[in-house]
Amino acid sequence: MRADALAKTFRLGFFRKRVEAVRDVGFDVNRGEVFGFLGPNGAGKTTTLKMLMGLVFPTRGRAEVFGLPVPSLAAKRRLGYLPETPYFYDYLSPEEFLDLVGALSDVPPVERRKRRDRLISRVGLDHARGRPLRKFSKGMLQRVGIAQALMGEPELVVFDEPMTGLDPVGRKEIRDLILELRAEGRTVFYSTHILTDVELTCDRVAMVFAGTIRSVGPLGELLSARLLSTEVCLRPGAQGLPPLPAGASQHRAVEGVAVNLPEGTDVDAFLSAALAVGAHVLSVSSHKESLEDLFIREAAQA
Amino acid sequence: MRRVLAIARNTFREAVRNKILYSLLFFAVLLILSALALGSLSLHEDVRMTRDVGLFGIDAFGVLIAIFVGVNLLYKELDLKTVYTILPKPLHRWEFVLGKWLGMLMTLAVQLAVMGLVLGLTLVAQDASFDLAMAKALWLLYLNVIVVTSIAVFFSAFSSPFLSGFFALGCFIVGRAVPDLRALGKASGGVARILFEAGCTVVPNLHLFYPSGAIVGAQVASIHRDFVGADYMIWTTLYGLGYSLVVLILAMLIFRKRDFV
Numbered sequence: 001m002r003a004d005a006l007a008k009t010f011r012l013g014f015f016r017k018r019v020e021a022v023r024d025v026g027f028d029v030n031r032g033e034v035f036g037f038l039g040p041n042g043a044g045k046t047t048t049l050k051m052l053m054g055l056v057f058p059t060r061g062r063a064e065v066f067g068l069p070v071p072s073l074a075a076k077r078r079l080g081y082l083p084e085t086p087y088f089y090d091y092l093s094p095e096e097f098l099d100l101v102g103a104l105s106d107v108p109p110v111e112r113r114k115r116r117d118r119l120i121s122r123v124g125l126d127h128a129r130g131r132p133l134r135k136f137s138k139g140m141l142q143r144v145g146i147a148q149a150l151m152g153e154p155e156l157v158v159f160d161e162p163m164t165g166l167d168p169v170g171r172k173e174i175r176d177l178i179l180e181l182r183a184e185g186r187t188v189f190y191s192t193h194i195l196t197d198v199e200l201t202c203d204r205v206a207m208v209f210a211g212t213i214r215s216v217g218p219l220g221e222l223l224s225a226r227l228l229s230t231e232v233c234l235r236p237g238a239q240g241l242p243p244l245p246a247g248a249s250q251h252r253a254v255e256g257v258a259v260n261l262p263e264g265t266d267v268d269a270f271l272s273a274a275l276a277v278g279a280h281v282l283s284v285s286s287h288k289e290s291l292e293d294l295f296i297r298e299a300a301q302a
Numbered sequence: 303m304r305r306v307l308a309i310a311r312n313t314f315r316e317a318v319r320n321k322i323l324y325s326l327l328f329f330a331v332l333l334i335l336s337a338l339a340l341g342s343l344s345l346h347e348d349v350r351m352t353r354d355v356g357l358f359g360i361d362a363f364g365v366l367i368a369i370f371v372g373v374n375l376l377y378k379e380l381d382l383k384t385v386y387t388i389l390p391k392p393l394h395r396w397e398f399v400l401g402k403w404l405g406m407l408m409t410l411a412v413q414l415a416v417m418g419l420v421l422g423l424t425l426v427a428q429d430a431s432f433d434l435a436m437a438k439a440l441w442l443l444y445l446n447v448i449v450v451t452s453i454a455v456f457f458s459a460f461s462s463p464f465l466s467g468f469f470a471l472g473c474f475i476v477g478r479a480v481p482d483l484r485a486l487g488k489a490s491g492g493v494a495r496i497l498f499e500a501g502c503t504v505v506p507n508l509h510l511f512y513p514s515g516a517i518v519g520a521q522v523a524s525i526h527r528d529f530v531g532a533d534y535m536i537w538t539t540l541y542g543l544g545y546s547l548v549v550l551i552l553a554m555l556i557f558r559k560r561d562f563v
Contacts, residue, residue, distance in 0.1 A: 038471075092312075101391065
């Protein structure tokens with residue numbers, strides 16, 4: 001999938017006031033990878049996804065899926081989409097809804113039934129397959145949403161904020177599913193602002209702030225390799241703790257005291273001093289730049 | 303066409319599971335049956351009363367249902383955001399609008415058939431028959447609701463249900479009065495005549511679908527005596543379907559360009 005300098009300006013209200021939802025969004029998603037589209041609320045993630053799905057027409061720029069222009073039937077046949085908050089026909093059961101989606105995806109009736117049953121089992125809704133969707137919880141609706149996105153057996157799966165509003169178990173299930181889809185050879189593109197999920201699942205990410213892409217690439221390349229600080233956990237000895245180096249701070253930890261040493265501190269010298277006063281070193285951990293640090297750094301510059 | 307039929311089937315299913323439509327149908331049936339009571343008050347005119355009240359009930363409730371469902375047809379999809387799930391499927395936007403419209407026509411066909419059946423049974427109970435004239439009148443009323451639905455769908459492609467309902471009802475009222483408005487325009491002359499004529503050309507002539515009492519050819523059409531002939535039925539059918547199709551295409555063109563924010 002490729003987005004090339006996408007921009008969208010809405011004109012709102014009586015005086016047709018211009019609102020730039022997306023200013024300049026461009027990225028390439030490679031086949032078979034999990035691509036995270038990150039940004040804070042209101043950054044333009046959902047509008048970008050809607051442009052990619054043909055729900056909103058870009059003011060500038062273009063998008064394509066597998067080399068096919070968006071929106072086109074040929075492109076849509078190869079992708080599955082889960083909207084931000086799934087809204088379905090609540091008078092239908094999952095069986096009926098997936099049947100409808102299968103028919104719209106030109107899946108022949110016999111294959112449709114097989115696929116529908118397989119997907120209902122895969123998302124764990126066997127017990128509720130005939131129940132109207134209006135009686136479903138948010139988590140259950142999210143599962144139906146995932147099943148409908150996969151009904152056309154797409155090569156590219158696009159999820160808009162798939163983990164939002166889910167409990168930790170639900171979030172883990174979605175993460176596992178994303179990794180399963182990658183293992184099946186599918187490409188997964190999803191938007192989120194939950195950074196831990198990205199660290200656990202994504203091969204590459206793009207960060208969008210105020211409608212503009214700030215950085216794109218593999219996480220390892222985007223994050224700085226530089227050591228930011230070192231945390232040393234100590235149990236005070238008979239003579240207490242060694243003197244803290246300049247810029248260091250300490251706070252109570254579960255067991256003992258955690259000392260945070262800033263970048264550039266001689267950690268070896270501090271550890272020697274700690275041992276000299278009889279303190280027990282419980283752990284030493286280095287703190288490099290995390291995705292959260294990068295996100296906040298980019299947000300501050302945006 | 304398979305995708306269009308899938309949308310149509312789903313629209314029909316939605317209507318079948320909508321309790322409000324059952325309520326409207328119930329009141330329509332009540333109105334038709336009330337003709338029995340009214341007929342007993344008349345002097346040997348009970349069958350005439352049943353036919354008149356019955357057709358009026360089918361017409362009124364048919365239009366009411368057409369406007370109520372028609373204005374919500376597309377708006378509901380946007381309001382409930384179901385469109386975000388459906389339109390990214392391999393489906394053209396015009397196929398979606400056409401499917402919704404066909405589903406609506408299927409719903410209205412069943413509604414009118416039920417009302418017609420009740421009217422027919424009422425007539426049989428009065429030792430009268432549901433004759434060809436009644437069948438023709440019922441078909442014309444169906445064409446009438448097709449046109450009204452198409453207008454409602456057209457307005458709902460770009461405005462709220464309230465405004466769409468208001469405009470659709472306005473078109474219905476003006477459409478029924480087209481012959482009178484034309485006559486008024488002719489009598490006025492000048493610019494008024496041109497304006498009336500232009501207005502009557504844009505608004506559908508819905509009077510064609512309720513011709514009882516109107517002069518058709520050289521005689522007065524009456525559901526009780528000489529109703530309209532085959533040529534009238536053919537031309538009116540072509541007019542109704544043609545007008546609906548034009549309005550529907552306009553709705554599709556508007557829907558095609560919309561951003562679904």
